[in-house]
Amino acid sequence: MQREPERLPDRLRSPLMKTALVIVGLLALLGVTIGWAIWGWQKIAGTAMGFHGWLAMILGVVFTVVVGCGLMGLMFYSSRYGYDERATDLSDKDKSER
Secondary structure, three states: OOOOOOOOOHHHHOHHHHHHHHHHHHHHHHHHHHHHHHHHHHHOOOOOOOHHHHHHHHHHHHHHHHHHHHHHHHHHHHHHOOOOOOOOOHHHHHHHHO
16 A cells, blocks of 8 residues: 655645745855854954955956946846837738738
8 A cells, every 4th residue: 555645734834834934044044154254254354455455356346336237227228128028929910911
């Protein structure tokens, strides 16, 4: 005889519980990431950064912001001028007009 697979209790199958589990998992991941960042920041405390380091950081931030703004601008442009509309087969319209 084949056994039925065990089902989760109803309280674990509810959408609210699933959402809560996802949120708790993401918050835990965020906490670990913040802890790791603080630990790394404290480990390098007192280390001086030279001119080239500052230049690389500034250029990285500037180019990241420029690329982000450019992509957002393209997104709004394509949405406003209809480039995001669903593609249609124009050959069907040509056949119906004949």
